[in-house]
Amino acid sequence: MSNFMPGQPLVAVVQRIEIKKLRQGENLILGFSIGGGIDQDPGQNPFSDDKADKGIYVTRITPGGPADAANLRMGDKIMQVNGYDMTMMTHDQARKRLTQKKEDVVRLLVTRKSLEEAVKTSMGGCYPRQ
Amino acid sequence: MDTESTYSGYSYYSGRSRGSHRHGERSRDRDRHKSRNKDSRSEKSVTINTPPAEPLLGDSSVRGEQVQDDNWGETTTAVTGTSEHSLSQEDIVRITKDLEDSVGLDCRRYFTLTLAVILGLLVFLTPLAFLVLPYILWPEKLQTCGTACEGLFISVAFKLLILLLAVWALFFRSPRAGLPRVFVFRALLAVLVLLFVMSYWLFYGVRILDTQDENYQGIVQYAVSLVDALLFIHYLAIVLLELRQLQPCFSVSVMRSTDGEKRHYNLGQLSIQRAALAILEHYYCDFPVHNPALLSASKSRAAKHLAGLKVYNVDGPGNNAAAGMAHSQSRAMIAAAARRRDTSHNELYYEEAEHERRVRKRKARLVVAVEEAFTHIKRMQEEDQKKTPGDVMDPREAAQAIFPSMARALQKYLRTTKQQHCHSMESIQQHLAFCITNNMTPKAFLESYLSAGPTLQYSRNHWLARQWTLISEASVTSGLSDGSIFQLKCVDFSLVVTTKKIPYIQMSEEYIDPKSHKFVLRLQSETSV
Numbered sequence: 275m276s277n278f279m280p281g282q283p284l285v286a287v288v289q290r291i292e293i294k295k296l297r298q299g300e301n302l303i304l305g306f307s308i309g310g311g312i313d314q315d316p317g318q319n320p321f322s323d324d325k326a327d328k329g330i331y332v333t334r335i336t337p338g339g340p341a342d343a344a345n346l347r348m349g350d351k352i353m354q355v356n357g358y359d360m361t362m363m364t365h366d367q368a369r370k371r372l373t374q375k376k377e378d379v380v381r382l383l384v385t386r387k388s389l390e391e392a393v394k395t396s397m398g399g400c401y402p403r404q
Numbered sequence: 405m406d407t408e409s410t411y412s413g414y415s416y417y418s419g420r421s422r423g424s425h426r427h428g429e430r431s432r433d434r435d436r437h438k439s440r441n442k443d444s445r446s447e448k449s450v451t452i453n454t455p456p457a458e459p460l461l462g463d464s465s466v467r468g469e470q471v472q473d474d475n476w477g478e479t480t481t482a483v484t485g486t487s488e489h490s491l492s493q494e495d496i497v498r499i500t501k502d503l504e505d506s507v508g509l510d511c512r513r514y515f516t517l518t519l520a521v522i523l524g525l526l527v528f529l530t531p532l533a534f535l536v537l538p539y540i541l542w543p544e545k546l547q548t549c550g551t552a553c554e555g556l557f558i559s560v561a562f563k564l565l566i567l568l569l570a571v572w573a574l575f576f577r578s579p580r581a582g583l584p585r586v587f588v589f590r591a592l593l594a595v596l597v598l599l600f601v602m603s604y605w606l607f608y609g610v611r612i613l614d615t616q617d618e619n620y621q622g623i624v625q626y627a628v629s630l631v632d633a634l635l636f637i638h639y640l641a642i643v644l645l646e647l648r649q650l651q652p653c654f655s656v657s658v659m660r661s662t663d664g665e666k667r668h669y670n671l672g673q674l675s676i677q678r679a680a681l682a683i684l685e686h687y688y689c690d691f692p693v694h695n696p697a698l699l700s701a702s703k704s705r706a707a708k709h710l711a712g713l714k715v716y717n718v719d720g721p722g723n724n725a726a727a728g729m730a731h732s733q734s735r736a737m738i739a740a741a742a743r744r745r746d747t748s749h750n751e752l753y754y755e756e757a758e759h760e761r762r763v764r765k766r767k768a769r770l771v772v773a774v775e776e777a778f779t780h781i782k783r784m785q786e787e788d789q790k791k792t793p794g795d796v797m798d799p800r801e802a803a804q805a806i807f808p809s810m811a812r813a814l815q816k817y818l819r820t821t822k823q824q825h826c827h828s829m830e831s832i833q834q835h836l837a838f839c840i841t842n843n844m845t846p847k848a849f850l851e852s853y854l855s856a857g858p859t860l861q862y863s864r865n866h867w868l869a870r871q872w873t874l875i876s877e878a879s880v881t882s883g884l885s886d887g888s889i890f891q892l893k894c895v896d897f898s899l900v901v902t903t904k905k906i907p908y909i910q911m912s913e914e915y916i917d918p919k920s921h922k923f924v925l926r927l928q929s930e931t932s933v
Contacts, residue, residue, distance in 0.1 A: 303932075303933065304933045306932070306933065307930050307931060307932040307933070308930070308931055308932075308933060309928065309929070309930045309931075313927065314927045314928055314929065315926040315927055315928050318926070318928045319928075333930050334930070334932070336932075365927075365929055365931065369931045369933060372933040373933050
């Protein structure tokens with residue numbers, strides 16, 4: 275979650291997470307809640323470092339749900355869903371992307387702070403900062 | 405018999421007195437004088453009106469005498485005068501000062517007054533002289549005065565009348581005060597007017613009198629131009645003397661040196677002496693009256709601090725290191741004072757709490773007594789006049805009738821708050837009659853005794869300071885500037901004045917379009933997927 279410059283390409287360390295949707299009655303649920311979006315107020319996001327970041331963040335994980343099983347954590351920022359970019363999406367568009375009825379599986383690219391630090395420590399300080 | 409009477413009163417007070425002997429004697433005499441003022445023919449004692457401030461050294465010097473109280477007969481002198489009115493040294497000094505200063509001031513005042521009158525007459529008569537002299541000196545050569553010329557006569561007459569009224573309004577007012585130095589602007593204006601009139605006379609003398617000009621209309625126009633210019637000079641005088649100091653430029657803070665009473669005033673651009681005058685006029689209206697009796701407590705505490713330590717010079721009178729000795733002495737005293745266990749703060753706290761309680765108790769008694777006294781009097785209605793014609797009193801008699809029932813409580817309260825010398829019995833009765841006449845409630849009557857009012861409201865002998873001295877490092881005719889400090893000293897205290905300039909304010913504008921007030925909702929939704 276490094277500072278992003280609007281208009282510049284964003285570089286981040288991401289983790290691939292694959293979640294299988296669970297069928298509950300008529301609905302296919304993933305077991306987490308999202309917040310954020312370009313039409314929302316970024317200042318109220320408790321998980322972002324940069325309070326101007328209007329990305330989609332995971333705000334809650336249902337314990338024992340599919341997302342929990344797939345190791346999604348609260349506070350993760352969703353960068354891509356099934357190949358579609360989520361960094362410049364409205365809240366409703368993001369919701370629609372995640373709840374497509376035709377898809378059983380969603381492949382997310384998420385980023386979190388601990389990822390960057392892990393890479394840094396594993397590479398022993400030669401991490402190229404942008 | 406005289407010595408007997410003084411003896412009996414004195415032994416009652418000797419055990420209790422903590423201040424100087426003289427103070428005890430004086431208060432006793434004053435009490436006696438107040439209580440038996442009818443039959444005091446045999447009372448041969450000194451009555452002094454105002455207690456002067458206690459001298460600091462006087463306290464410590466009579467402390468030694470207190471130990472030998474039993475031998476007072478040998479060591480003290482009983483002062484017996486043959487009259488009941490005698491003056492203290494202070495009164496004499498004050499009277500002589502007033503005399504010599506009033507004579508000096510009057511001389512200067514009359515001198516400036518005569519100068520001003522002469523200048524005024526010169527100015528007023530000059531245009532008339534310009535108009536009249538041609539008719540006197542060369543009447544046959546003059547052209548007759550046509551209509552336009554005669555119209556100018558009316559204009560001259562009215563402008564002169566306006567000038568006369570304006571000068572009277574601006575300059576001929578009774579002076580409020582005598583200032584130490586000349587009023588610079590007035591002097592400059594007088595010089596300007598003099599030069600102006602002189603130059604007009606010069607021109608008139610050379611070009612008109614010598615050549616005996618026949619063009620009378622030109623002469624009249626010349627006189628009209630003089631009067632116009634004089635009116636403009638008067639306008640200049642108004643701006644310089646009155647208008648310039650109206651806009652506030654400085655904030656002055658005035659602090660009384662004895663008890664720290666502080667007030668702030670806004671003044672315009674004034675010279676230091678005029679600013680001092682304005683401040684003194686505000687002082688008489690705003691500051692509570694100066695009460696020296698309230699300062700005796702802190703002085704006695706200071707005396708106790710000083711008297712606690714004695715420093716002895718063991719090495720004998722060594723002159724070579726005299727200055728260093730004094731230094732080390734004072735440092736030793738300060739160090740010893742710091743190390744000593746000082747419980748005077750404790751005493752002060754309990755003393756003040758006790759005093760507060762006492763004042764409140766006396767005040768409660770006083771309020772009750774006054775309210776009860778006021779119920780004895782009722783304003784007489786018209787119809788009562790026919791029913792009970794007896795025992796009708798005017799306000800003064802009514803006040804005298806109800807005064808005794810509250811006198812004791814009032815006197816005790818005034819003594820506790822140390823205000824007893826500010827109010828004489830006569831003034832209290834006068835105030836009571838005044839309140840009764842104007843249908844005031846007891847609370848309204850009491851207000852002037854519960855809090856100290858401004859100095860002007862008290863009797864004349866409390867305007868003790870009619871003679872003020874201005875002490876300033878800058879010249880007193882120079883203007884006020886930021887950070888200038890000066891003092892106004894009178895006999896009992898001094899007022900220290902500091903000035904601060906009101907800052908220059910740079911204001912900019914910002915235009916807000918009324919249609920630009922728009923708002924959006926702050927969304928923070930959370931959806932579960």
